[in-house]
Amino acid sequence: MSIHQQVNDAIFLAEHNRHVGAFTLILLAIGASARKVFPEGTKKDHLAFKLFLGGRLRRILLYDYQPPEYSLSTGFTCVVGGKETDITDILYKYFRCSLAHEGKLATEVKFNSSQGNPNGYPQRPRGMAQLASWSEGEDGGKLTLDHIWIDILLEVIFHAPCNASEFGLSYFTLVPMQCIDESDFQQSFMINYEISPRMYYLLKEIVCELSPNFVLGNSESIWRSELERLSESRRISDALAELSRNKLLTSHGEFLPNTINALQEIAHSFERVPI
Template sequence: MSIKAHIDDAKFLISYSRYLSALTIILVAVAASAEKTFPQGEPSQRADQGQDNRCGTCGRGPSKAMGDNERFSLFLKKRIGKLLGFNSLTVEHNGRAYSLEGILYKFFRCKLVHEGALPGNVVFDTTSGLGNYLSISGGETIVLSAGLLGVLIEVVEGAKCNTHEFGRVYREFVPKWGEDEHKIVVSIAERHGLSEERILRLVAITSDITCGVVESSNDVELCEVFNKLVEAGVIERRSALVTRGIVDDQYRLQPVGVAAIRDIASHFELVES
C-alpha cells in the first residue's frame, strides 16, 4: 500500500468525520515518509544516542543509528517548521517540556499504533473545525486541535521524498547563493530587533506572499497583499507578531513587518526540483 493510498484513505475518513482513525493513518504515512527521508542505517544526529531514541512502546531503534523516534521527530520538525514558520513548538505537560513532534510521536503515533487509543491525559479536539490552523495547549492535559489533520496531510504530500507519488513539484524557500539559513535568520533578527522565531515566521509569510510580489510592490500595496492573505486564512493570526509591533491588533502589517519582509525577500528565493 502506497503513502498516497494512506492519505487518500485518511481524506475519505475525514469526509465521514472519522477524525481519530484518519489521524492514525496519516501518522503511518508520516512515519513512512520519514523512513524514505532518513533510511535505515542513517547515523543518529542526537548527542545522547541513547534510550530516548527508541520507540516508547516497542523499543524499536538501535542506539547509534537513527531510530524510529528520531527519524519521525526530525522529519516532522523540519517539515512543520517550514510550513508554519517556527523552529520548534514546545508546551509544558506535568512539569516537563515536550516539543510538538515529541508529543505526536509519544502520545499519538506510538499510542494509536501500538495500543489503539490515546492516553487519558491527551485530547484530540475536533470541536473547533478542520482548518489548517494548528493549536496546542499543555498542562495536566495536552490538547491538539483537529487542524493538525490538514497540516500533517500537507507535511506528507509536500515532502520532497513524495513529490513523484503525489505528482507535485517540490518547492522550497531557501537562502540565495547557498548561504547558511541560520546565519541569515540571526542577521535579519539582529537588524530588526526581533527574535529568530519571529523572523522564521516572517520567512514563511514572505514565501506565501512571494519575493516577486514583495519586490514589485510599494509599501501600501504590500500591506494590502498581506491583509488579503490574512483574510483568506493563508496567513494565520499569531499574537507573537502583535506584541512586537509587526502587525497591529487588527493584524494589519506595520512598518516593522514591512521592513523585515523586504529584507527576507532580498536574501531568499523559491526553488523547484
C-alpha cells in the same frame, strides 16, 4: 499504498466518524514521510518519526521557522505518565506504537472531540485551539488529544517538501546573493530592525513564499492579499497574525514602514531556488 492514498483514506474515515482509524493511517503516513527524509539505516524509526514531526509542528503550531528544519522538540508539551512530555514523544509512544502494534490506544491517553461536535472531519480553527486536556481519575488520569490533531497532522504531511511530488506541489528556499554572508547579514539585519531570530526567519519565510520578485514588484496591500490566500490554503501558517502579535503591523493590520523595508531588504538580498 502511497502516502497520497493514505491521506485520502484518512480523510474518508474522518468524514465518516472513524476518527481513530483515520488517525492510525495518518501516523503511518508520517512514518513513511519521515523515511523519505531519513532513509532506512540513517536514523532509528522513533528518531526519524520525531525529528520529522517536531520540525513540521514547530512551524504549524508556533510559527517558528528557525533552523534546524528537523527537531525533536516542538515546544508543545503535555503531562502524561506523570511527567512533562513533548508532543512528538506522545504521538509516537502512546498513539502510533499502541495503534500499530496493539490495535488500540495506550491506557494513558484518549482521543476525543472537545469542540462540541464529535462528528465528521475536524477542521482546525485559526489560532491555538484546545489541542489537549487532562482528566483526573481513579486510574491516575488520562491525557486527551482532540480530534483536531487529524487536521494538524494532515497539514504536516501535505505541506512537507518531501511529499511535494505526491500532491503536485513545489517548494523553494532562499539563498543569499553572491558576496553576501548570511550570518553577517542576519546579525546586522536583526540589529537594524530590532527583531528576534525567530522573526527574522518568519520574514524570510514570507519572502520565500511570496517570492522576492513578487515582494519587489507589488504593494503591501497585494502582499497582504496573497498572504491571506496562502494562509487559507495552509501553505504558510497564519503569518499576518504572528506579525501582528510581534508588533510588525499597525493596529489596523497594515504593514509598518519598518516591516516593509525589512521584507524588501530580504527580497533584494536573496534569490529563490527550488528545493
